[in-house]
Amino acid sequence: MPVDEGLRSELQKAGVFIASVETIYNWSRRSSVWPLQFGLACCAIEMIATACSRFDLARFGAEVFRPSPRQADLMIVAGTVTKKMAPQVVRLFNQMPEPKYVIAMGACAISGGPFKQGYNVLKGIDRFIPVDVHIPGCPPRPEALLNALMFLQRQIDNQHLTGVNKVRWYDDTDPAEYPIPRFGAHDLEPPFNRAVWHPQKIQRGAA
Amino acid sequence: MKLDLITQNFPTTKWDEATQSLIVPHTDLLNVVDFIKNNPGFEMDYVSNVSGVDWLPKKEKVKAADGTETEVDKPGFLEVVYHFYSMKNRTGPITLRCRTENRENPIVPSITPLYRGAEFQEREIYDLYGVRFSGHPDLRRILMWDEFQDFPMRKDYQEPDDYEWEPTPHDEVLEKAKHHYSSDAAKS
Amino acid sequence: MIQPITETIEIGGSEQPLYGPRSYQVLSGNDLGSQLLEISMGPHHPSTHGVFRMDVVLDGEEVVKLKPVFGYLHRNHEKIAENASYLASMPYTDRLDYFCSMTNNWAYAHAVEKLAGIKVPERAEYMRVILAELTRLVNHTALVGFLVNDLGALGxxxxxxxxxxxNILDVFEALxxxxxxCNYMRFGGVRVDFTPDILKRITHIVDRYPSFLAEFEKLLVGNDIIMSRCQGVGVLTKELAIASSVTGPMLRASGVDYDIRKVDKYGIYDRFDFxxxxxDHGDVYDRLMIRFLEMHExxxxxxxxxxxxxxxxxHINPEVKLxxxxxxxxxxYxxxxSPKGELGFYLISTGGNLPYRYRVRPPSLINLTILEDMCLGEKVADVIIILGSVDIVLGEVDR
Known part of the structure; x- marks a missing residue:
């Protein structure tokens, strides 16, 4: 419930700060997003460059790269996801504790990018796991990753803990884990998760 | 270089002028490789590159003596190309080509016991082209997963039908997209 | 993920290869009643420089078997290039070894120029040399940083x-x-000409770099921890290095004088004095030092x-129709x-606009052939720095 602005400022003068649980929750989430130290390909180098001296990801409270998925909040899918790697990516995502966010960094993670025609390239990680922010580019510049992080922080600010639009980890109908694809004789089985990814239908001509 | 020495010692080998390489039958490959490795004139101690090539069967026009043209079926084959250099003498390359008899059961002797450097490259050719190297110590798939059954670098490889929506499909892509979405609609 | 093994293991199949300590007999259970431990290191591991996996078998802390597993970044570069025109493959070569796009471009352009018999103007040759050596600086500096990172100096x-x-990437970006x-080289030259400003910036970098190197060397080379962790670890002998086709700084760290810049004298490398x-020893410390010395050269x-x-x-041969x-x-061929070793491109043309066969000879992959031999008998913590000293980039290992 929104608090009256006048009342709030009056109380602040007396040293009393009022905020909803939601605000505190979102503020603390957004200020310490710990990414998973997880590089796949070329974009990972730009991710490291973002964390290094010139771009300094620490300014946004996200410099603590955790090698273990169990300590991380944010998975930056930085690079091409191949079919051989896809089950491991989904498994890592499942191992991350909620709340968890995913940034698909670069054209390959979004759609397969320049390697889309490859027989071993997954055409976008959103075939298997839900993605919060997509960053285009091949590779995206470090500034783009910073922008994506700020975008994610704005998304976190607008999270709701209750109500119709509540976050997915408080929604009982949402799965906490996503099925891991298996290696098949010709392709991954299944090639995509029907619950997450819906291929666009084409309407063309008479058909 | 004294490449004549190889053709003299091994009459089964043939010099191919167009590609500047020596075509070696797979029965003689190990002997030739051993020769160029140890012969003081060559001392090729370093195998730089081992690559596979797929040649599809094709129809070729042959002119008979009376001037009539007939089409002859040329069988396809797989080819393994080796580039040897000498680190000791700083010479090279010597290019060897070894052809398999057919594309169905391709076998080439492995040079890994002579050159460790060929180990992963031969595994890669086995993985992507399906050439089996007899005598290789550890012939497994290297890049694709173990359950994979196709040989994707072959020219007639059919990729799995996971093509996704494209704004302007044309030609092959359009055919694929049509096929994909019709089957998808039938399922749902 | 971790499972004990009790029976005797046999390494390398039935036939014993010629080189290296490949056969290793381990008895099931010794006095302490210990067992072998199998660890899957990777593909998600902070020290594997990407998505590389090693199946390691440990006896206590010692490595008794190590099998590298590849393919987690197999992006089908060769297949895509066989279905694309010659020029369209140029941007893909950038993504092979994503630290050194300039040398990758050059290697591909070099192969195509050899195939089509294209001459390169002198100015373009100089530009290529300058960019390739800047790339070598980028690669070796980053490698040293990563290697020390693997040693535990985090960050x-x-x-x-x-x-x-x-600073160097700024120049590449301006260019x-x-x-x-970068996607900068073209067959018969480079894409755009140097401006005087670019030359000034490169001169500035070259003037400043020795002071950075001196600082960096002072920080790292004589460091006690680095010396005790690196010296005598992961030794690679000269004979084994040649036999297993190891190239680049790794080969030279083992004492083999083979640098393609000197051997082939491609481009205009015969004009420079270096x-x-x-x-001497072929250990991790030698490999680290070789990188420093190569940066000076x-x-x-x-x-x-x-x-x-x-x-x-x-800046480009005007007769070439791209x-x-x-x-x-x-x-x-x-x-x-390249900074990692011999980078080769093997092209077969049948006269069409697509290459019939396009093969990349990746130095990173082939340098990993003897990873197991270098790691056998070492401690598990040393595996990480041995791998770090090989200098792999997964984009090139798996392509």
Missing amino acids: TPLIYAFRERE SGARMM RVPLG SLKILRQALKQFPQGGE RNFRPKAGEA GRIE
Whole structure:
């Protein structure tokens, strides 16, 4: 419930700060997003460059790269996801504790990018796991990753803990884990998760 | 270089002028490789590159003596190309080509016991082209997963039908997209 | 993930290869009643420089078996290139070894020039040399940062390395429009000409770099921890290095004098006066030092190239038609000395606009052939620095 602005400022003068649980929750989430130290390909180098001296990801409270998925909040899918790697990516995502966010960094993670025609390239990680922010580019510049992080922080600010639009980890109908694809004789089985990814239908001509 | 020495010692080998390489039958490959490795004139101690090539069967026009043209079926084959250099003498390359008899059961002797450097490259050719190297110590798939059954670098490889929506499909892509979405609609 | 093994293991199949301590007999259970431990290291592991996996079998802390597993970044570069025109493959070569896009471009351009018999103007040759040596600086600096990172110095040296890397990437960006994926070389030259400003910036970098190197060396080379962790670890003998086709700084750290810049003298490398540093012991410390020494030699080449840089001339051969490029039927194997080793491109043309066969000879993959031999008998913590000293980039290992 929104608090009256006048009342709030009056109380602040007396040293009393009022905020909803939601605000505190979102503020603390957004200020310490710990990414998973997880590089796949070329974009990972730009991710490291973002964390290094010139771009300094620490300014946004996200410099603590955790090698273990169990300590991380944010998975930056930085690079091409191949079919051989896809089950491991989904498994890592499942191992991350909620709340968890995913940034698909670069054209390959979004759609397969320049390697889309490859027989071993997954055409976008959103075939298997839900993605919060997509960053285009091949590779995206470090500034783009910073922008994506700020975008994610704005998304976190607008999270709701209750109500119709509540976050997915408080929604009982949402799965906490996503099925891991298996290696098949010709392709991954299944090639995509029907619950997450819906291929666009084409309407063309008479058909 | 004294490449004549190889053709003299091994009459089964043939010099191919167009590609500047020596075509070696797979029965003689190990002997030739051993020769160029140890012969003081060559001392090729370093195998730089081992690559596979797929040649599809094709129809070729042959002119008979009376001037009539007939089409002859040329069988396809797989080819393994080796580039040897000498680190000791700083010479090279010597290019060897070894052809398999057919594309169905391709076998080439492995040079890994002579050159460790060929180990992963031969595994890669086995993985992507399906050439089996007899005598290789550890012939497994290297890049694709173990359950994979196709040989994707072959020219007639059919990729799995996971093509996704494209704004302007044309030609092959359009055919694929049509096929994909019709089957998808039938399922749902 | 971790499971004990009790029976005797046999390594390398039934036939014993010629080189290396491949056969290792381990009895099931010794006095302490210990068992072998199998660890899957990777593909998600902070020290594997990407998505590389090693199946390691440990006896206590010692490695008794190590099998590298590849393919987690197999992006089908070769297949895609066989269905794309010659020029369209150029941007893909950037993404092979994504630290060194300039040398990758050069290697591919070199192979195509060999295939089609294209001459390169002198000015373009100088530009290529300058950019390739700058790339070598970028790669070796970053490698040293990562290697020390693997040793446990989390962050600090890497931050220094990336600070200098950014300066060089600024030049690449001003030149080609992209920081990492430059796509700059063309068959018969380069895409755009140097401006006087670019030359001034490169001169500035070359002037400043020795002071950074001195600082970096002072920080790392004599460090007690680095010396005790690196010296005598992961020794690679000269004979084994040659037999297993190891190239680049790793080969020279084992004491083999083989640098393709000297052997093939491709481009205009015969015009420069530089030495090839060689190691004595072939251990991790030698490999680290070789990188430092090579950076000094690269700076030497850069200074000479900037001095000799021609005033005028073409930056690309005007006779080359890049659109609808159809080389005559034939084949070519072009190789250059990339910062990782011998990077070769093998092309077969049948006269069409697509290459019939396009093969990359990846130095990173082939340098990993003897990873197991270097790691056997070492401690599990040393595996990480041995791998770090090989200098792999997964984009090139798996392609």
